[in-house]
Amino acid sequence: MQSEQPTEGLTEPTPSPSLPLREADFEDAIDRIDGAACEAWLDEADAREAVHALAALSDEQRVALLGMISAERAAEALDLLHVSQAIEALEDMTPEAVASIFEQMPSDDRADLIKSLDEKDAEAILTALDDEVEENVRRLAAYEEDSAGALMVSEFLAIPESATIRDVLANLETNAERYRNFNVQYTYVVDEAGKLRGVLPIRRLLLARRASSVLDAMIADPISVLDTMPNEDLQAVFKDYPFIGLPVISADGTLIGVVEQSDVVLAAAEEADSLYRQSQGIVGGEELRSMPLLLRSRRRLAWLSVNIVLNILAASVIAFHQDTLEAVIALAVFLPIISDMSGCSGNQAVAVSMRELTLGVTRPKDIARVLLKECSVGILNGVALGILIGTVAYFWKGNIYLSVVVGTALSLNTLLAVCIGGAVPLILKGFKTDPALASGPILTTITDMCGFLIVLTMASAMMANLTGL
Amino acid sequence: MQSEQPTEGLTEPTPSPSLPLREADFEDAIDRIDGAACEAWLDEADAREAVHALAALSDEQRVALLGMISAERAAEALDLLHVSQAIEALEDMTPEAVASIFEQMPSDDRADLIKSLDEKDAEAILTALDDEVEENVRRLAAYEEDSAGALMVSEFLAIPESATIRDVLANLETNAERYRNFNVQYTYVVDEAGKLRGVLPIRRLLLARRASSVLDAMIADPISVLDTMPNEDLQAVFKDYPFIGLPVISADGTLIGVVEQSDVVLAAAEEADSLYRQSQGIVGGEELRSMPLLLRSRRRLAWLSVNIVLNILAASVIAFHQDTLEAVIALAVFLPIISDMSGCSGNQAVAVSMRELTLGVTRPKDIARVLLKECSVGILNGVALGILIGTVAYFWKGNIYLSVVVGTALSLNTLLAVCIGGAVPLILKGFKTDPALASGPILTTITDMCGFLIVLTMASAMMANLTGL
Numbered sequence: 040m041q042s043e044q045p046t047e048g049l050t051e052p053t054p055s056p057s058l059p060l061r062e063a064d065f066e067d068a069i070d071r072i073d074g075a076a077c078e079a080w081l082d083e084a085d086a087r088e089a090v091h092a093l094a095a096l097s098d099e100q101r102v103a104l105l106g107m108i109s110a111e112r113a114a115e116a117l118d119l120l121h122v123s124q125a126i127e128a129l130e131d132m133t134p135e136a137v138a139s140i141f142e143q144m145p146s147d148d149r150a151d152l153i154k155s156l157d158e159k160d161a162e163a164i165l166t167a168l169d170d171e172v173e174e175n176v177r178r179l180a181a182y183e184e185d186s187a188g189a190l191m192v193s194e195f196l197a198i199p200e201s202a203t204i205r206d207v208l209a210n211l212e213t214n215a216e217r218y219r220n221f222n223v224q225y226t227y228v229v230d231e232a233g234k235l236r237g238v239l240p241i242r243r244l245l246l247a248r249r250a251s252s253v254l255d256a257m258i259a260d261p262i263s264v265l266d267t268m269p270n271e272d273l274q275a276v277f278k279d280y281p282f283i284g285l286p287v288i289s290a291d292g293t294l295i296g297v298v299e300q301s302d303v304v305l306a307a308a309e310e311a312d313s314l315y316r317q318s319q320g321i322v323g324g325e326e327l328r329s330m331p332l333l334l335r336s337r338r339r340l341a342w343l344s345v346n347i348v349l350n351i352l353a354a355s356v357i358a359f360h361q362d363t364l365e366a367v368i369a370l371a372v373f374l375p376i377i378s379d380m381s382g383c384s385g386n387q388a389v390a391v392s393m394r395e396l397t398l399g400v401t402r403p404k405d406i407a408r409v410l411l412k413e414c415s416v417g418i419l420n421g422v423a424l425g426i427l428i429g430t431v432a433y434f435w436k437g438n439i440y441l442s443v444v445v446g447t448a449l450s451l452n453t454l455l456a457v458c459i460g461g462a463v464p465l466i467l468k469g470f471k472t473d474p475a476l477a478s479g480p481i482l483t484t485i486t487d488m489c490g491f492l493i494v495l496t497m498a499s500a501m502m503a504n505l506t507g508l
Numbered sequence: 509m510q511s512e513q514p515t516e517g518l519t520e521p522t523p524s525p526s527l528p529l530r531e532a533d534f535e536d537a538i539d540r541i542d543g544a545a546c547e548a549w550l551d552e553a554d555a556r557e558a559v560h561a562l563a564a565l566s567d568e569q570r571v572a573l574l575g576m577i578s579a580e581r582a583a584e585a586l587d588l589l590h591v592s593q594a595i596e597a598l599e600d601m602t603p604e605a606v607a608s609i610f611e612q613m614p615s616d617d618r619a620d621l622i623k624s625l626d627e628k629d630a631e632a633i634l635t636a637l638d639d640e641v642e643e644n645v646r647r648l649a650a651y652e653e654d655s656a657g658a659l660m661v662s663e664f665l666a667i668p669e670s671a672t673i674r675d676v677l678a679n680l681e682t683n684a685e686r687y688r689n690f691n692v693q694y695t696y697v698v699d700e701a702g703k704l705r706g707v708l709p710i711r712r713l714l715l716a717r718r719a720s721s722v723l724d725a726m727i728a729d730p731i732s733v734l735d736t737m738p739n740e741d742l743q744a745v746f747k748d749y750p751f752i753g754l755p756v757i758s759a760d761g762t763l764i765g766v767v768e769q770s771d772v773v774l775a776a777a778e779e780a781d782s783l784y785r786q787s788q789g790i791v792g793g794e795e796l797r798s799m800p801l802l803l804r805s806r807r808r809l810a811w812l813s814v815n816i817v818l819n820i821l822a823a824s825v826i827a828f829h830q831d832t833l834e835a836v837i838a839l840a841v842f843l844p845i846i847s848d849m850s851g852c853s854g855n856q857a858v859a860v861s862m863r864e865l866t867l868g869v870t871r872p873k874d875i876a877r878v879l880l881k882e883c884s885v886g887i888l889n890g891v892a893l894g895i896l897i898g899t900v901a902y903f904w905k906g907n908i909y910l911s912v913v914v915g916t917a918l919s920l921n922t923l924l925a926v927c928i929g930g931a932v933p934l935i936l937k938g939f940k941t942d943p944a945l946a947s948g949p950i951l952t953t954i955t956d957m958c959g960f961l962i963v964l965t966m967a968s969a970m971m972a973n974l975t976g977l
Contacts, residue, residue: 086747087868094869119747121867208714215715224693224711224752241710242693245677246684278555278588283693283752283770301752301770308777312863315784319859320852326860327869328881336888339856346852347893350845351900357841358904364840371833371840372826375956376819378844379851383789383815387808390788391795394781398590399556400563400796412797419805424816431820435827487844 060084062092069100074107081112090119094329101128106136114143117152121327126155129164138167141176146193147302150179185306187273188266191287191296196226200236204256205249207239224283227294228257235286235294237261263288266295270310273303314393317475318386320346349480353378353487360495367498369436369508373428373445374491380424380449381456381486388413388460389478396468403469406462413461417454425450440504444497452490459485529553531561538569543576550581559588563798570597575605583612586621590796595624598633607636610645615662616771619648654775656742657735660756660765665695669705673725674718676708693752696763697726704755704763706730732757735764739779742772783862786944789815818949822847822956829964836967838905838977842897842914843960849893849918850925850955857882857929858947865937872938875931882930886923894919909973913966921959928954 060083068076081089093116096104101120105113105128117125117140129137129152141149141164153161153176165173175193182188198207207226226244228237237257247256263286264276276285277300287296316325320342326335357364357374364370392409395401401409429446433439460482464474498505529552537545550558562585565573570589574582574597586594586609598606598621610618610633622630622645634642644662651657667676676695695713697706706726716725732755733745745754746769756765785794789811795804826833826843833839861878864870870878898915902908929951933943967974 085744087744090747090868091871094867121869211711211714212717241714242680245680245710245714248681275554275556278559301773304770304773304777308773308780311777311780311784312866315780315787316859316863318784318788319855321856321859321863325863327864327867328860328878329869332884332888336885339853339885340889340892342856343849343852343889343893344896347845347849347896350848351897354841354845357844358838361837361841365834365837368830368834368837368840369827371837371843372823372830374840375826375844375847375960376816376823378848379819379952379956380812380816382848383812384808386788387790387811390785390790391797394785394790394794395796397781398563398796399559400590400798402560409797415801416805416808419801420809420812423809424812427813427816428820483848487848491844 060088060092062095065092066096066100069096069104069107072103072107074109077104078108078112081108081116086119089116093120094124094327098124098127098131102131105132105140110139111143113140117144118148122151122155123325123327123330125152129156130160134160134163134167137164141168142172146175146179146296147190150176150182150189153180154184182266183269185270186266187264187268187287187298188296190270190273190302190306191266191298193296195286195294195297197229197233197294198226198239198253200228200230200254202253203249204244204247204251204253207244207253208249225286225297227286228253229294233294234292235261235263235288238286261286263294264298265290270303270306273298274307277303311397314475317473318389318479320479322476346480349484350487353484353491356488356491357495360491360499363495363499363502366502367441367505367508369432369441370444370494370498373432373448374494376428377445377449377452377490377494378483378487380428381452381490382483384417384420384424384453385456385460385482385486386479388416388457389464389482392461392464393474393478396464396474401465403465406465409461409465410458413457414454417457420457421450421453424453436508438505438508440501441508444494444501444505448490448493448497451493452486455489456482456486529557529561531564534561535565535569538565538573538576541572541576546573547577547581550577550585555588558585562589563593563796567593567596567600571600574601574609579608580612582609586613587617591620591624592794592796592799594621598625599629603629603632603636606633607638610637611641615644615648615765616659619645619651619658622649623653651735652738654739655735656733656737656756656767657765659739659742659771659775660735660767662765664755664763664766666698666702666763667695667708667722669697669699669723671722672718673713673716673720673722676713676722677718694755694766696755696766697722698763702763703761704730704732704757707755730755732763733767734759739772739775742767743776746772780866783944786942787858787948789948791945815949818953819956822953822960825957825960826964829960829968832964832968832971835971836910836974836977838901838910839913839963839967842901842917843963845897846914846918846921846959846963847952847956849897850921850959851952853886853889853893853922854925854929854951854955855948857885857926858933858951861930861933862943862947865933865943870934872934875934878930878934879927882926883923886926889926890919890922893922905977907974907977909970910977913963913970913974917959917962917966920962921955924958925951925955 060080065077065080068080084092093101101124105116108116120128153164156164165176168176179188179193224241226239226241227235228239230236237254237259238261239253239257243256262276262280264273266287266289282300284297284299286294287298289295313325320339322342323338326338328335392401425446428449429442432445433442463478463481467474467477529549534546534549537549553561562570570593574585577585589597622633625633634645637645648657648662693710695708695710696704697708699705706723706728707730708722708726712725731745731749733742735756735758751769753766753768755763756767758764782794789808791811792807795807797804861870894915897918898911901914902911929947932947932950936943936946
């Protein structure tokens with residue numbers, strides 16, 4: 040959540056190691072409603088100190104803080120808060136107070152916040168905004184998450200096609216104050232209807248002959264992206280054309296904003312984080328421990344209850360072979376090992392597939408190649424692990440048949456697990472499903488069932504040599 | 509791996525949906541050694557098509573391709589290759605051919621590649637480079653990975669402190685050709701010894717009075733970072749000062765490069781990806797399926813063999829209670845469920861801790877708060893899952909004691925798992941260890957042992973009511 044360049048901050052010295060600030064001082068200042076002291080503390084804190092201190096406040100303290108500091112500082116503080124805590128605070132403030140803070144924020148950030156608020160609160164705040172700002176927020180908030188329209192800023196510098204380079208430079212000098220808060224890397228040449236005609240990077244502006252027309256200096260037919268383009272495509276475009284920003288146009292060619300590479304990369308980093316969280320069972324939204332207990336419990340439980348049902352399904356294989364297990368109780372020691380190790384092997388394959396999909400070196404239709412590659416690793420690692428567990432079993436019980444059963448079962452199941460693990464993400468992706476969410480449970484359920492089945496059917500076939508272990 | 513802005517690419521039209529290019533055509537062109545056709549194919553392909561086609565080539569084809577296209581195109585192709593495949597290809601080329609490609613690459617990218625090559629190959633290439641480039645590559649390659657020195661580009665625009673704004677603008681106009689390939693957003697004012705005196709963003713240059721001295725127009729005492737600053741600190745600095753790039757200085761204050769925000773964010777995105785991979789057991793380096801079989805097998809096995817030892821350790825708890833299990837064989841069905849579900853609950857807590865550490869809202873010393881927050885979720889979810897599994901057990905065997913044993917065991921173990929899962933990442937981080945790698949195995953080993961122990965000791969205490977199930 041950042042986009043405009045602060046001009047004031049530039050004059051501050053290089054950050055140097057200093058004594059850590061005391062968070063207690065910050066909280067004291069809030070509790071005695073001393074806005075000036077709060078501003079001073081935040082000024083002195085670096086981003087990391089401020090992030091931790093702001094996150095550690097109670098909801099009431101955050102609301103109080105945002106009310107007692109200037110709208111500009113409040114906008115900066117909101118930027119450092121996690122979106123869930125920012126929303127929590129905004130919901131407890133008056134719409135007018137929020138509106139004055141919103142007017143100090145970059146257009147993309149405030150639109151993100153409006154989208155996360157519940158409808159009633161959002162409407163109240165929108166109504167309290169200036170008409171022009173309100174229209175801007177409504178328009179940006181209407182875009183799909185992570186589309187160019189949602190990621191763009193709507194502050195940009197448009198110049199008429201009739202201007203000369205000298206005109207533009209003179210205009211920049213004259214209106215310096217107005218443009219100071221723009222993040223100007225490119226200027227955009229538009230026709231009378233506001234349609235994008237060309238791009239004039241400011242360095243090209245600097246290097247151009249002063250008397251020439253902007254039409255001659257500009258890059259005509261420039262790369263632009265549609266406001267509806269999803270983040271995945273934006274990343275590919277920035278890979279093709281590694282500019283700092285690209286103009287965003289509406290369907291009729293009107294220039295409506297600028298999407299910056301850093302915002303696209305940040306959105307991609309968020310996706311990578313979310314991939315990790317989903318693989319670990321944090322689904323249905325990110326969790327911070329400051330969120331209400333019941334929300335955290337409910338979200339985690341949603342994932343756990345799906346998993347326990349799948350686990351019971353897998354364990355039912357054991358229940359159906361209870362007589363075999365009763366005769367060879369030693370097998371019960373190996374069942375959890377085989378279940379867990381197959382999960383480990385399979386998850387490695389899932390991780391490689393997910394990564395290759397992200398990098399773009401593998402596509403869903405490459406499944407045959409993936410299976411071939413996983414087979415070879417699966418055979419090698421399966422044999423290695425099988426020999427290991429078989430040896431352990433032999434040293435424990437001195438029965439070679441037990442070794443053969445558990446060793447073979449782990450080998451076969453490792454092979455199966457890496458093939459399933461490698462293939463499932465590609466199949467899910469092929470069906471346009473999010474592979475991060477479902478790959479793990481699908482994998483472990485199948486490998487558990489197969490693992491238990493292999494152990495117990497092999498054991499029942501060799502029963503005569505195993506009974507009593 | 510990107511940094512300079514192509515100026516030619518700017519004139520291409522907006523990418524529009526077109527027929528997918530045939531990869532077979534590309535491979536044919538390589539096989540008949542038609543460099544012009546290869547260049548044409550790559551020109552027409554967008555980044556995603558090129559990434560997939562380049563990754564799908566054999567090692568020999570990639571070497572052949574890099575040899576038959578211009579050094580400039582080869583540099584672009586290397587940028588689209590995964591670093592492991594790029595290295596593979598460079599090792600099979602003559603040092604002279606690699607040197608001519610390196611001279612077309614941004615300074616940070618070629619330094620990254622040199623670091624990844626084995627020493628002998630790297631030396632041969634370095635010797636084949638121009639002396640000036642060689643010195644540059646050696647200097648950049650000496651930096652720690654992800655430090656400012658490793659992430660910076662050493663191309664920047666320095667201006668002497670005696671110049672006026674008019675001088676600078678005139679110089680830019682005169683030397684336009686020379687600067688065209690620089691990614692100029694800022695110019696830097698240096699003294700005679702090359703020490704950084706100030707920053708002059710080009711938009712400020714544009715807005716300044718032409719007659720004034722650069723000393724008056726520049727931002728004096730600008731934010732700068734030391735070349736040794738690690739990426740984690742760089743991210744914090746960019747959060748404090750969201751500029752596009754920051755000047756990098758050596759210990760004596762000499763300006764030596766510029767580190768761009770987008771490169772820092774990209775490095776952070778790589779870290780998030782690596783967190784996911786490590787949590788899934790891909791350790792010791794990223795894996796692509798195009799890597800040699802034995803390397804892939806060995807790396808995966810390193811992780812699996814640690815896990816199997818830990819698994820055997822945990823399962824030994826079952827072995828020591830074999831008599832209990834023999835008397836109540838139904839318990840064997842529940843052991844894998846309890847093991848897996850505790851792992852799921854614990855991993856959720858690990859993921860929340862990892863995320864809060866990354867965001868900076870939690871620090872190692874906040875462990876008491878984390879334990880408190882996890883306890884409450886653990887009790888709620890533990891009771892819910894315990895009741896569920898207890899009910900299933902009752903419907904299966906009709907024995908309330910069995911329900912009590914497995915239900916209580918799952919409840920207690922869920923509570924334990926979330927506390928351990930929440931705490932372990934903070935503890936590892938406190939000891940400056942990478943929490944992504946070890947948290948999972950530590951968690952599952954402890955929870956497996958405790959889970960098995962709780963089930964089996966409770967069962968042996970209630971043996972009279974369970975025997976024969």
